[in-house]
Amino acid sequence: MSAILIAEQVLNGLQFGVMLFLMAAGLTLIFGVMGLINLAHGSLYMVGAFAAAAVAGATGSFVLGLGAALAAAAAAGVLIEMLVIRRLYRAAHLDQVLATFALILIFSEGTRWVFGSFPLYLDIPAALSGPVSLPGGILYPAYRLALIAAGLAVAAGLWWLTARTRVGIQIRAGADDREMIAALGVDIRRLYTLVFALGAALAGLAGALVGAIQSVQVGMGEPVLILAFVVIVIGGIGSIKGAFIGALLVGLTDTLGGIFLPELFKLFMAPDTATQAGSALASMAIYILMSAVLIWRPTGLYGARPA
Amino acid sequence: MTFKALTLGVAAAALMAGGALADGHAGGAKIGMITTLSGGGAGLGIDVRDGFMLAVEQSGRTDIEVLIEDDQRKPDIAVQLADKMIQAENVDIMTGIIWSNLAMAVVPSTTAQGKFYLSPNAGPSALAGKGCHQNYFNVAWQNDNLHEAAGAHANGAGYGNTFILAPNYPAGKDALTGYKRMYEGELAGEIYTKLGQTDYAAEIAQIRASGADSVFFFLPGGMGISFLKQYAASGVDLPVVGPAFSFDQGILQAVGDAALGVVNTSQWNKDLPGEANAAFVQTFEAKYGRLPSLYASQGFDTANLILSALDKAPVSDQDAFREALRAAEFTSVRGEFKFGANHHPIQDIYAREVVQEGDVFTNKLLGVALEDHADAYAGDCKM
Numbered sequence: 001m002s003a004i005l006i007a008e009q010v011l012n013g014l015q016f017g018v019m020l021f022l023m024a025a026g027l028t029l030i031f032g033v034m035g036l037i038n039l040a041h042g043s044l045y046m047v048g049a050f051a052a053a054a055v056a057g058a059t060g061s062f063v064l065g066l067g068a069a070l071a072a073a074a075a076a077g078v079l080i081e082m083l084v085i086r087r088l089y090r091a092a093h094l095d096q097v098l099a100t101f102a103l104i105l106i107f108s109e110g111t112r113w114v115f116g117s118f119p120l121y122l123d124i125p126a127a128l129s130g131p132v133s134l135p136g137g138i139l140y141p142a143y144r145l146a147l148i149a150a151g152l153a154v155a156a157g158l159w160w161l162t163a164r165t166r167v168g169i170q171i172r173a174g175a176d177d178r179e180m181i182a183a184l185g186v187d188i189r190r191l192y193t194l195v196f197a198l199g200a201a202l203a204g205l206a207g208a209l210v211g212a213i214q215s216v217q218v219g220m221g222e223p224v225l226i227l228a229f230v231v232i233v234i235g236g237i238g239s240i241k242g243a244f245i246g247a248l249l250v251g252l253t254d255t256l257g258g259i260f261l262p263e264l265f266k267l268f269m270a271p272d273t274a275t276q277a278g279s280a281l282a283s284m285a286i287y288i289l290m291s292a293v294l295i296w297r298p299t300g301l302y303g304a305r306p307a
Numbered sequence: 308m309t310f311k312a313l314t315l316g317v318a319a320a321a322l323m324a325g326g327a328l329a330d331g332h333a334g335g336a337k338i339g340m341i342t343t344l345s346g347g348g349a350g351l352g353i354d355v356r357d358g359f360m361l362a363v364e365q366s367g368r369t370d371i372e373v374l375i376e377d378d379q380r381k382p383d384i385a386v387q388l389a390d391k392m393i394q395a396e397n398v399d400i401m402t403g404i405i406w407s408n409l410a411m412a413v414v415p416s417t418t419a420q421g422k423f424y425l426s427p428n429a430g431p432s433a434l435a436g437k438g439c440h441q442n443y444f445n446v447a448w449q450n451d452n453l454h455e456a457a458g459a460h461a462n463g464a465g466y467g468n469t470f471i472l473a474p475n476y477p478a479g480k481d482a483l484t485g486y487k488r489m490y491e492g493e494l495a496g497e498i499y500t501k502l503g504q505t506d507y508a509a510e511i512a513q514i515r516a517s518g519a520d521s522v523f524f525f526l527p528g529g530m531g532i533s534f535l536k537q538y539a540a541s542g543v544d545l546p547v548v549g550p551a552f553s554f555d556q557g558i559l560q561a562v563g564d565a566a567l568g569v570v571n572t573s574q575w576n577k578d579l580p581g582e583a584n585a586a587f588v589q590t591f592e593a594k595y596g597r598l599p600s601l602y603a604s605q606g607f608d609t610a611n612l613i614l615s616a617l618d619k620a621p622v623s624d625q626d627a628f629r630e631a632l633r634a635a636e637f638t639s640v641r642g643e644f645k646f647g648a649n650h651h652p653i654q655d656i657y658a659r660e661v662v663q664e665g666d667v668f669t670n671k672l673l674g675v676a677l678e679d680h681a682d683a684y685a686g687d688c689k690m
Contacts, residue, residue: 005516012508117349119561131542215532279499
């Protein structure tokens with residue numbers, strides 16, 4: 001196995017990780033600040049992808065498509081926060097799970113109703129199509145490099161927002177102690193809607209960016225949602241930094257595990273069985289990682305420690 | 308009158324009503340269709356349903372009742388629906404299932420209860436070999452068939468070092484087995500991916516590093532869209548060959564340029580010669596506003612097979628009806644069509660190429676990849 005292949009796989013893992021971060025950041029913010037388990041987060045990812053595909057298809061501009069994805073997902077987020085989620089903050093987690101699961105069904109069938117059952121077309125912009133040569137002779141798709149850059153830029157922006165702005169202070173304070181921040185006169189309802197819209201927009205952005213290299217179809221959000229939950233459990237619920245580290249860990253583990261475990265098994269097994277056993281173990285790798293982290297740190301890497 | 312007697316009376320009345328109902332559809336048939344109409348794989352089920360209903364409508368018969376239910380691609384729901392259709396609705400014939408794992412959950416119990424099952428898509432090897440049944444007919448193909456044709460095509464094209472990949476589930480294993488059965492060259496690599504995987508960057512990097520001269524993949528539905536788009540962006544330009552499932556009419560528009568020129572194998576294409584096929588393509592497009600896929604053609608053929616058998620014998624005369632099905636005297640849109648001893652098709656499988664016609668991406672016929680091809684499991688079937 002050559003160094004080039006390994007370097008390429010590390011890039012793949014990074015790219016997967018930063019896209020997971022976009023999903024996980026919104027999920028962890030919403031859970032951390034509002035204490036809400038939002039299963040419909042994957043639907044917002046889908047809304048972003050469909051909005052991008054529809055607008056990019058109509059106008060021919062990928063950038064307009066991205067704008068539409070951000071706007072549509074944020075608008076959908078505000079809408080469901082005001083109509084449904086707002087009534088659930090005081091409810092038990094089971095009620096939240098049931099209600100947001102219902103939202104998944106509504107979004108899925110609603111999207112099918114509007115766009116039909118067949119996958120939509122969304123392509124990467126022409127300027128970023130094809131591979132670029134990196135130092136060391138690595139040939140890597142330009143679009144995936146752009147995804148890594150975009151993900152890192154969003155991560156930096158989120159860090160700036162939470163660490164350096166007034167809204168960020170309120171968000172962090174809300175995550176630590178909801179009653180106290182309300183008592184200090186912060187309009188908690190407005191803050192909640194804002195956080196929800198921000199999380200939704202990030203999910204929509206991820207959907208549009210990833211939709212261009214995958215397929216834009218109903219139900220595309222749910223597999224990503226499961227991984228995003230794994231990420232925030234590893235990172236520690238409510239922590240943006242944890243979500244970032246967790247997303248990169250999950251991205252790298254999943255990608256590298258899929259490659260190296262079958263190779264590792266081939267050292268002492270027949271190639272046929274090694275491929276199958278290795279693939280089976282690779283699909284469990286991130287859950288094994290999650291268990292290991294939870295045994296070591298029960299609240300996740302950067303989760304609040306119980307006093 | 309005790310409660311027991313009362314229930315007995317009700318049961319007897321129900322039996323009589325059931326008997327009357329069975330007589331009621333003596334000349335016609337009550338058909339239960341369980342297929343996937345929601346969720347990620349809905350496009351396939353919708354095509355099968357639309358093709359099937361087009362044929363029923365064209366027959367002009369009013370004595371055929373079709374009950375349609377959505378299995379959501381979940382085996383447990385398919386089993387519940389099948390129980391309801393067989394026991395409460397008393398259907399004569401079942402059809403519609405797309406996915407092999409669902410077929411394995413439903414078909415054996417359906418045939419064991421004395422009903423006919425005609426598969427418009429799924430053809431798992433277990434039901435073609437040891438698990439075959441006199442009341443089970445597959446109108447589409449045995450799962451391995453299109454992959455075998457891809458292997459044969461690879462030999463013809465002179466590929467000698469193929470990299471092969473498929474999802475890690477029964478039909479994925481059938482796919483790689485099928486390809487290897489016909490393919491005579493070396494393997495540059497063999498990968499099982501996760502079912503439902505959407506990112507193939509890692510696999511594409513392996514393909515690039517493997518020194519392969521061609522790629523064979525079986526990734527149905529959305530998985531194939533993702534793979535092809537990422538493959539095109541990666542700059543790996545090895546020739547690709549695959550079964551029609553990643554290149555059907557429903558998903559080609561979503562893949563776009565990335566699929567152009569790819570050779571894929573199918574038992575049907577819209578430009579196959581024959582009046583029946585031309586008429587099917589034209590009426591399907593007129594009615595539904597889109598081109599038919601191979602799934603639609605399979606639904607259409609399934610319905611026409613049932614109609615042809617109903618013309619000869621009523622369903623209530625099971626032996627005669629079964630003989631009529633086995634004879635398969637209907638005009639298939641594929642042209643020649645006949646069943647082998649295990650009730651799976653013996654048919655030509657074609658190579659086709661993805662082309663662009665105006666704004667629409669579609670397939671063009673190249674030629675026959677495997678002639679009069681039967682499946683490899685027929686010998687294990689003791690009917």
